[in-house]
Amino acid sequence: MNSKLISFINVLRTHDVRISPAETLDAMEVMSIIGYRSRGDLRTGLSQALAKTAEEKATFVQCFDRFFEYELPDAANKEDTADADNDAAEAAQGETDPGQESAEQDGAAGKPALDLAGEMAADSELAAHLDTPLMEMLLNDDRNELSLAIAQAADQVGLAQIQMFTQKGQYTRKILDAMGEEQIRHAVIELERQGSPALNELQTYRDRLRELVRDHVEREYLIQAEGKNKQFMDDILAKTKLNNIEHHYLHRVHDLVRKMAKRLAARHSRRRQIYKRGQLNMAKTIRRGIANDGVMFDVYWKSVKKDRPKILAVCDVSGSVAAYAKFLLMFLYSLYDILPGVRSFAFSSHLGEVSDLFAQHPLEKAIELVNWKYGGATDYGGSLLDFAALAMNDIDSNTTVIILGDARNNNGDAKLEVMQSIYQRAKKVIWLNPESRKMWGTGDSEMNRYMSAVHYAAECSSLQHLERIVDELLRSNR
Amino acid sequence: MNTLDFPQLDSIEAIEQGFEKFGYICSHEIATAVFLAFKLRKPILVEGPPGVGKTELAKTTSMLLDVPLVRLQCYEGLDESKALYEWKYGKQLLYTQVLKEKLGDLLQGATGLAESVERLHQFGDIFYSEDFLEPRPLLKAMYLEEGSILLIDEVDKSDYEFESLLLEILSDYQVSIPEIGTVKAKTAPMVFLTSNNTRDISDALKRRCLHLYIPFPTTELEERIVRARVPEIEEDLRHQLVEFVHSLRQMDLKKLPAISETIDWARSLLLLHTDQLDEELIRSTLMVLLKFQEDIEAATPEIKSLLD
The missing domain is CATH 3.40.50.410 (von Willebrand factor, type A domain)
Incomplete structure (x- = not known):
């Protein structure tokens, strides 16, 4: 789970929340103290350790909800287990997803289920194609196992590196391959050739799998790439000639300008006191000395206050x-x-x-x-x-x-x-x-x-x- | 360094209930922050608009744990001689005089300068020692053996230089005094820093703290707060007045009324023996809620619409 936390922190950083390594350690401690039982408490705790201004807190909440959408059980489920991933999966198992139910009814209702099972029993080659853990998950409609498998495959192909929206299709394909979708594809071709009535059903399963993976990639893109792209854009905008910036980007430039002005102000708005060492402030030194029996322990130097320009x-x-x-x-x-x-x-x-x-x-x-x-x-x-x-x-x-x-x-x-x-x-x-x-x-x-x-x-x-x-x-x- | 264990802080729920006993109704976030601060031994930086109970949080924690509260109010120009320590100059002077008188006895029989200096070195140098140290709030909190709550109030009012002074205390609970060395806390105090956001606190300081933002409360929470603080007030009136204050906060005012103002207002309404809000009454008591003439002028014509 720690690696999950670290990648979450990376996401926060791309969204302009400044987090130091020390704060990362704090966040880990917070996680181990609060545990994964309550999503709400964990969110509060992490936000206190990581986000240190009101704006950062808002960004944090947004990122947290997106990032941990499927990773953590809801506050309602209070199960106590050590292993987080399993825990998350188990806890979520109790929930029934309405969308999932309807999909089940559409695709697998009634007779077709028998069709596919019948075909598999009859055709050993087909059965060999479909005798994979992936197909089992799909048949059992085990959503949690599926999302876990998708997440693992995504890690394997390095989905976190996604940068551009044009890469979405490519990553979807890669993940599907890593999960072994190929075999289902073969089976579909096989069934098509035979003109079997089970074709429809298998296609439904395949489409559902694709949809799930696509959703996952989409979500990851939003989390990972959005922040990076924003930084990239900001860099470009800062270097573009002002009269070439399109009207379309005006609001972005405004944010950028604000940030810039704020940075400048933070650096320069301090009023400074400059001590002229060597010139004694006699009045103040004597006054201060009275408490010490007239002995001037503390010397005060003349100073000038410099106002901001x-x-x-x-x-x-x-x-x-x-x-x-x-x-x-x-x-x-x-x-x-x-x-x-x-x-x-x-x-x-x-x-x-x-x-x-x-x-x-x-x-x-x-x-x-x-x-x-x-x-x-x-x-x-x-x-x-x-x-x-x-x-x-x-x-x-x-x-x-x-x-x-x-x-x-x-x-x-x-x-x-x-x-x-x-x-x-x-x-x-x-x-x-x-x-x-x-x-x-x-x-x-x-x-x-x-x-x-x-x-x-x-x-x-x-x-x-x-x-x-x-x-x-x-x-x-x- | 000792670490104390307080059963009162064992769980978030326990903290909520404990605070409630002392009339401090807190949101879940606040309780979580106190819980984590205690478990992680980290200071809490509390930010939020004035009057939402930032200082009160530290006071209540000190009551809950039954440990002394050491408070340091920050202001522009606050320096280490007022916050950390100061030498007792008067006593040091007396000491040098005593030493002068005794010097003859001490050096009796010594022949030559070298031997006198040699002998002088044999005596401990207590001129700069803890005996002559006058502890100020920060150092005081380090000395307290039974633990303490250290409240550094309105840290945004202090200078940047002072912030750097705090860093050592906040991360290691120790103070370095050049003449003596490092003074470590006997028991780590629980530290609360408050800020009204008049300027940005430096990253270095923020990094060492948990950050708690206390916003204006929800109506439900504020009603509970008013009930705890002004229990005599009728439920119906309480509901009305909290709703009214909330609608006031939607307006574009110079200073929005905070919880403390709501409580003051509830108390004044109680004194006036009212059981129902009406336009006239609000107009005559509006100065309890709003502290600027222009705010009062802006809000007065709106009273009727705000009441509905």
Whole structure:
């Protein structure tokens, strides 16, 4: 059963639940303490040992129910045995499955059963074909034995490695072969040749077996591959150019962006206290010394509290960068969710603050509203003036200004002097441009001029870029 | 290290019943967590919205097992001198003075500096010894021989650095004091950590704990809780008020009413001698349930629809 647990933990890991080896050991202990008697208790216990946040708990419950669907008895069955697999099988034996009953009635009702038995008695060759444990299980309709056999065959062919839905048929075939379905197939051919009335019945048995195996593969695919595929997709999406990401994947990107923003926030949102060793905080040291008869045992050094960086983010939402803007806004939105200190602005022909929109509306609505309110032809000069009027007083030596845009100004006045005064006041000004570096300064792009008033300019066209840059920025900003 | 055996914690059902005796009605999950924590000798990290009985769980466990509760309330800036240990500076000063006076006697007859130092070395160095150690809650829990419940309350309020300080205690039940060495717990305490999720707890800490999330209770459970805490209240009214609180929790409020508020409300309704909820009564007592003016303003117009 331990190997079962480990493969369950692997499944959890592919579904983004972070589990360390130490926790795996805990889970094993939990299993040995609680035992397999009660599915509910085991689920509760394991979730306490393995899933450590509310989201992880939700994922856990989902995976547990799927994974142990047939492995564990229900809470109602309280049998006490050591061997889990047998236990599971035995306990489940008591239950009658309505679907199973009806299948029995359809396929094996009445006369046909006699047909097949009669044929087998008459034809020794056929009997030899069908004299296998597999056929016996099918004849006895022993569902538990069957699922056990399927599980074993699946282990044998390495079903846990399944990655793509296209592999389902292949694995189904392999499992059937491993179980010895071949002989049934031969028998079917044999009966067909003879035109025997028992053919129908045998075919029913064969079809049921196939169905069972297919179900098993399907379930395993859902458990194993779904998580892996998701990770795979996430990797790809992070590297794809933002304007090439299909609308279809938007919700996934949103999750990804959220995760990314959360990671960044966790790394950088701490307020740090820096001790200046060497400078004595005299007042505090004397005060502390009073308790010790005036002897200054404890010395206190002067310290500075470093606040988290204040961030002002300005995002171009004009037509030329529309495909990027969606993601950048998404990123800003997620960042706002996590670091409420971020102030966001959007512009094309004029500029306005959108922090409130982000606070009040869900993502899609907020982005739509921003585009509707601020979308249009670009005017960097005017927008910079607007920005200065709105936020210049807030820019100080602890502020980082991030500008997201392509700097294509439709040949208007660039108002470089506004940019320069922002540059002088802010701790850092960062320009993220979705165009590749080669395009900067060509045509109506003012990028080269703006670059003189920016601490750091970078190309930013995929989510990975974005994460790397923002991480860099927050780190160097301390 | 001793390990104590408590028959009260022998099975999940026994824990549920034991807690109920002390008026703490718990869900199956909570009992399972306590059971596992005891069997695995692991701390429990309890998370959940404020007022669902996280601290109460530790208190009740201490009552159930009849062992002392050592409580450490965390806050920003909490450091080891307040949580772990502190030296008794005053006493240490006295000691040096006593030592100075005695020094002449001790060194009598010694010739030369080398011999004096030699003699000085023969005396044990008790300046930094357990005699001058002032134990703070964490160390206190290590010293208690009959076992203890150690409650580290609102660990999310403390600094990251403090979390790292806890790691040694949580995994090995021991404390390292540089001047003395390692102090091992005489009896492993049962540790509860609570968090309101104001920030994420570090993975290292989470890894060492069982994780219990206590959500708002179901109506059925909450009714049982109110019955246990305010037994005088009529069944009909109890049902009504729990239903009302539950519908309040569906609303988009700044702070949702928790179990403690439900109990407070039940008590206030009892004081007002009511046996039936009505709109007017709820409006005048709503401040017991909701703690923000804007929440009260948002909920007041909805009272009628929530009551149905």
